[in-house]
Amino acid sequence: MEIKVNESTCTGCSLCKGACLYDAIEIEDGIAVISEACVFCGACVDSCKDESIEIIGLDTEEKDFSDYRGVWVYLEAHGNELADVGLELLSEGRKLADKLKVPLAGIAIGSGIEENSRVAFQYGMDKLYIVDDPVFENNIDDIFSKALVQLISKHKPEIFLAGATSFGRTLVPKVAAILRTGLTADCTGLAIDDDKKILLQTRPTFGGNILATIITRNARPQMATVRPHVMEKKATVADIGDISDKVIKVEIDPKNFKTKYKMLGTETEKGEKINITDYEVIVSGGRGLGSGEKFELLKELADTLSGVVGASRAAVDSGWISYPHQVGQTGKTVNPKIYIACGISGAIQHLAGMQTSDIIIAINKDPNAPIFKVANYGIVGDLFEIIPMLIKRIKDGKPLV
Amino acid sequence: MKIAVCIKQVPGTVDIKIDPETNTLIRQGMENIINPFDTYAVEEGVRIKERLDADEGFMEQSEVIAMTMGPPQAEEMLKEAVASGVDRVVLLSDRAFAGADTWATSVTLAMAIDKLEDVRLVIFGKQTLDGDTGQVGPELAQRMNIPFIGYVSEIMEISARKIKVKRLAEDRYEIFEVRLPAAISVIKDINTPRVPSLRGKMKARSAEVPVWTADDLGADKDELGLSGSYTQVVKIFTPKMVHDVSMIEGTPEEQVEELFKNLKSLNIVS
Ligand SMILES: Cc1cc2nc3c(=O)[nH]c(=O)nc-3n(C[C@H](O)[C@H](O)[C@H](O)COP(=O)(O)OP(=O)(O)OC[C@H]3O[C@@H](n4cnc5c(N)ncnc54)[C@H](O)[C@@H]3O)c2cc1C
Ligand SMILES: Nc1ncnc2c1ncn2[C@@H]1O[C@H](COP(=O)(O)O)[C@@H](O)[C@H]1O
Numbered sequence: 001m002e003i004k005v006n007e008s009t010c011t012g013c014s015l016c017k018g019a020c021l022y023d024a025i026e027i028e029d030g031i032a033v034i035s036e037a038c039v040f041c042g043a044c045v046d047s048c049k050d051e052s053i054e055i056i057g058l059d060t061e062e063k064d065f066s067d068y069r070g071v072w073v074y075l076e077a078h079g080n081e082l083a084d085v086g087l088e089l090l091s092e093g094r095k096l097a098d099k100l101k102v103p104l105a106g107i108a109i110g111s112g113i114e115e116n117s118r119v120a121f122q123y124g125m126d127k128l129y130i131v132d133d134p135v136f137e138n139n140i141d142d143i144f145s146k147a148l149v150q151l152i153s154k155h156k157p158e159i160f161l162a163g164a165t166s167f168g169r170t171l172v173p174k175v176a177a178i179l180r181t182g183l184t185a186d187c188t189g190l191a192i193d194d195d196k197k198i199l200l201q202t203r204p205t206f207g208g209n210i211l212a213t214i215i216t217r218n219a220r221p222q223m224a225t226v227r228p229h230v231m232e233k234k235a236t237v238a239d240i241g242d243i244s245d246k247v248i249k250v251e252i253d254p255k256n257f258k259t260k261y262k263m264l265g266t267e268t269e270k271g272e273k274i275n276i277t278d279y280e281v282i283v284s285g286g287r288g289l290g291s292g293e294k295f296e297l298l299k300e301l302a303d304t305l306s307g308v309v310g311a312s313r314a315a316v317d318s319g320w321i322s323y324p325h326q327v328g329q330t331g332k333t334v335n336p337k338i339y340i341a342c343g344i345s346g347a348i349q350h351l352a353g354m355q356t357s358d359i360i361i362a363i364n365k366d367p368n369a370p371i372f373k374v375a376n377y378g379i380v381g382d383l384f385e386i387i388p389m390l391i392k393r394i395k396d397g398k399p400l401v
Numbered sequence: 402m403k404i405a406v407c408i409k410q411v412p413g414t415v416d417i418k419i420d421p422e423t424n425t426l427i428r429q430g431m432e433n434i435i436n437p438f439d440t441y442a443v444e445e446g447v448r449i450k451e452r453l454d455a456d457e458g459f460m461e462q463s464e465v466i467a468m469t470m471g472p473p474q475a476e477e478m479l480k481e482a483v484a485s486g487v488d489r490v491v492l493l494s495d496r497a498f499a500g501a502d503t504w505a506t507s508v509t510l511a512m513a514i515d516k517l518e519d520v521r522l523v524i525f526g527k528q529t530l531d532g533d534t535g536q537v538g539p540e541l542a543q544r545m546n547i548p549f550i551g552y553v554s555e556i557m558e559i560s561a562r563k564i565k566v567k568r569l570a571e572d573r574y575e576i577f578e579v580r581l582p583a584a585i586s587v588i589k590d591i592n593t594p595r596v597p598s599l600r601g602k603m604k605a606r607s608a609e610v611p612v613w614t615a616d617d618l619g620a621d622k623d624e625l626g627l628s629g630s631y632t633q634v635v636k637i638f639t640p641k642m643v644h645d646v647s648m649i650e651g652t653p654e655e656q657v658e659e660l661f662k663n664l665k666s667l668n669i670v671s
Binding site: 019021023037040041042055078139142165166170178183204214262264267274275281305323330359373375377381382385390393394399401 | 543649
């Protein structure tokens with residue numbers, strides 16, 4: 001495999017050099033020269049106005065995947081409750097399945113989850129595969145991947161989607177590795193290519209500054225993990241009717257599902273909500289808060305809005321709040337409906353974790369703080385004045401002016 | 402105990418934008434750095450070695466090996482890893498590796514780990530800045546048929562046979578024990594990487610960086626690089642930032658009232 005510049009048509013215009021993310025192109029004697037740093041991402045191929053760059057030697061033989069059919073969604077459960085992300089993916093999966101004119105199935109694995117899984121039929125699912133056994137009491141990926149692999153190998157869906165949760169992001173790579181197929185992580189957009197009927201998987205990279213569309217070639221199913229909260233969860237079926245012949249209970253022999261992992265215990269931070277990606281409202285604090293005690297103020301606002309508290313790295317590194325609350329490049333990537341940034345300057349590494357939030361509200365006393373560049377609503381002011389007043393306004397319900 | 406740490410060199414900034422007029426990328430201070438998450442992996446590898454070497458019951462000397470698959474210039478990063486305390490490094494570099502997706506990357510790294518022989522623990526960063534998937538670790542572990550535990554925040558115990566770790570799950574920490582060999586990925590919480598000592602820097606300067614090619618790994622080229630990848634990038638673009646910040650002006654009372662109205666229209670408050 002090789003990347004080639006057609007020297008007779010290359011004008012040395014350097015568009016490709018500008019498009020290269022890996023600094024792998026130099027213009028030498030009026031011609032683009034591509035170095036070993038190239039990773040074949042194809043950005044230059046797209047950028048070239050004269051179609052002078054070509055990646056060759058890639059096996060383009062089209063395999064026949066006609067025996068793969070249908071869209072599957074993994075319905076992740078915590079305890080015996082389905083996580084929202086699975087329902088969001090059913091809503092999205094329905095659209096993909098309709099476009100392909102194929103059925104949509106959900107698959108749930110756990111212990112005592114059957115009852116709670118039925119709700120998924122409200123999201124347009126045609127069929128539910130359920131693996132319900134005490135061996136699946138805890139989300140442990142080696143046995144879950146085994147169960148998924150068995151079902152996928154047997155039923156051959158063309159598309160398999162799962163939430164990009166911390167469980168999904170270790171489970172699904174294992175499944176893909178066993179099945180020998182591709183996996184696109186942390187997608188924010190899915191679509192079907194009209195001609196080829198294949199899945200176009202779009203995901204942010206470089207901290208959200210670049211989007212890449214990825215396809216799965218030469219293998220099936222096409223697998224993707226999708227960020228929680230990105231797809232809209234929509235119950236479209238009010239009355240699910242009689243579903244008895246749509247629920248397929250998969251019988252397994254527990255002896256074949258012995259995990260190699262010994263779970264010795266779990267710890268939750270006392271009274272703290274740490275899974276900040278679960279909430280629709282995040283009230284985040286940064287160095288501007290000045291101390292750990294001041295986070296109580298944010299907690300109060302978050303509670304008032306049924307949300308959760310997040311933080312910048314500066315606040316976490318100062319020991320004001322624990323790491324699971326950190327948003328950003330080295331923390332969590334969040335997508336809430338509302339992100340309220342208080343006393344956060346908006347460093348690029350912080351923005352990387354929150355700029356896809358639906359609505360961003362920034363409160364900062366510095367009018368030039370970069371956070372205002374990504375905010376929808378900005379308030380230049382002292383957070384210690386604004387936030388208590390806002391809490392009071394919400395609680396008392398009395399107009400201030 | 403032999404410990405392998407997988408590290409990657411990445412473009413040193415996420416501050417990449419597309420110039421709307423020329424439609425080209427504007428990169429600022431674009432020098433290559435070690436993937437920030439991988440610095441915690443290196444540090445943890447070195448700490449485990451120090452811990453085991455100080456343990457009376459542990460006869461054998463431990464060894465930490467940092468490896469990367471990347472272009473020749475990744476040598477610099479490997480030398481930095483030596484300065485940070487790893488014993489030796491390996492650079493996997495060959496045109497045949499280029500364009501690898503996470504699967505082809507994990508295949509290549511797995512072959513190198515096999516070649517190192519008797520590696521008991523493989524440590525990964527949580528994810529890379531550019532790939533940003535966190536898939537290489539679990540895919541490699543699956544291919545090598547060893548357990549993988551992601552998002553580790555503490556190594557609670559490690560012995561010749563077993564490792565006990567605490568890891569950050571969705572809404573709680575979980576404590577797991579697995580037999581070795583095993584692979585883990587670590588999060589920032591696990592340690593604070595040391596600043597390289599003068600001695601470390603000296604050592605780095607003279608450190609050898611052996612380069613292994615596809616032939617050295619005995620690899621079938623169809624399994625590597627873009628040819629061995631199941632996924633392929635077909636388009637790269639910048640998100641449309643249709644963005645209008647509306648600044649809420651006025652006295653603090655007016656600002657809060659206006660903000661309240663906005664929250665109300667968003668159905669966040671009633
Ligand atoms: C490799 C790497 C990874 C990183 N990863 C992350 C990450 O994951 N997440 C992250 O957040 N950062 C990360 N950072 C750090 C990042 O670069 C910034 O240093 C950090 O985000 C700054 O935090 P801050 O905004 O809270 O602090 P500052 O930048 O100090 O900003 C504080 C802000 O508060 C305002 N302020 C002060 N007092 C008040 C007041 N009374 N009322 C209103 N406003 C007030 C100030 O005007 C200022 O804008 C990373 C850095 C590196 C190098
Ligand atoms: N080319 C590579 N060479 C060595 N290690 C890598 C490489 N790519 C990824 N890794 C390791 O795998 C982890 C996850 O990477 P990613 O799946 O790209 O997010 C990184 O933090 C590294 O520890």
